[in-house]
Amino acid sequence: MAALTIGKAARSAGIGVETIRFYERKGLIRQPPRPTAGGPRDYGGGTLQRLRFIAGAKRLGFSLAETAGLLALLEAPGASCRDVQAQAKAKRGEVQAKIEGLTRIRDSLDRLLGACPGKGSLADCAILEAIESAENSGGTS
Amino acid sequence: MAALTIGKAARSAGIGVETIRFYERKGLIRQPPRPTAGGPRDYGGGTLQRLRFIAGAKRLGFSLAETAGLLALLEAPGASCRDVQAQAKAKRGEVQAKIEGLTRIRDSLDRLLGACPGKGSLADCAILEAIESAENSGGTS
């Protein structure tokens, strides 16, 4: 396993060098020690794995703080699968709520697009009128 | 129409005083002139209407920059309903794309929740494994 410099690790994880350093500052990963022999730090092994984990969690909608929690679980001695499942369930609920909010917004837009003549002066624009009178249903922004 | 101070306008529009000043700094609304007679500025009439408009646009998912565009249309001499409709259609597309991305995320979470035993040690956790190997489909975050 050839030593991975930060640049190679970044490319391998599909993120930027600065992003890795940002994660270090945020405590998501530990900065590898400088080799006693000098030279660049080694981002291979567990560190690269953690970087990939962060990328994967991000794809699933986890925030960095939540991802940090999952990473902490990974290292907790008594952590169980149930803990992870609870996090995933909570996230699923959040995502579902966002979907519902956005769906309401989309439907409102559809309704307005249907009601708007689409030509002529602004005075006849159903969309602007609706925004002004603000009788649209609220969404989880 | 009794003169609306900034505080009353804020309550009336359901936002904070600081938020109104923030919108002024951002150019979304013009700061009303100080009355020659002294005393507080008057946020009634068109200004309050604009504040409500901003709140309505926000509920429909428009960003402040986009809302500024809509407000500019409201004042443009030659603006037509078609311009507004184009913005709304574009926003609908964005919202739809976000919904699809989130739906993929939700489905991934469902799949993982189904595959995960939900008890036992982390070594058996399908969720963590999946995050690490990152074979989940990407989402529009």
Place this chain on the structure above:
DNA sequence: CTACCCGCTGTATCATGGTACGGAGTCAAT
């Protein structure tokens, strides 16, 4: 030998949408 890329470090900046605070002035009620 020099250019150039890379790593290392610290700090600054960006976008987004606000929120908070300090200090001064004004106004009405007690």
Place this chain on the structure above:
DNA sequence: ATTGACTCCGTACCATGATACAGCGGGTAG
């Protein structure tokens, strides 16, 4: 007369997730 509520103004700060840049040093390629 003093308190309290409010405005006004400027500036600073928050979270989130990065991104950029300056300045130093080492190794390699031409």
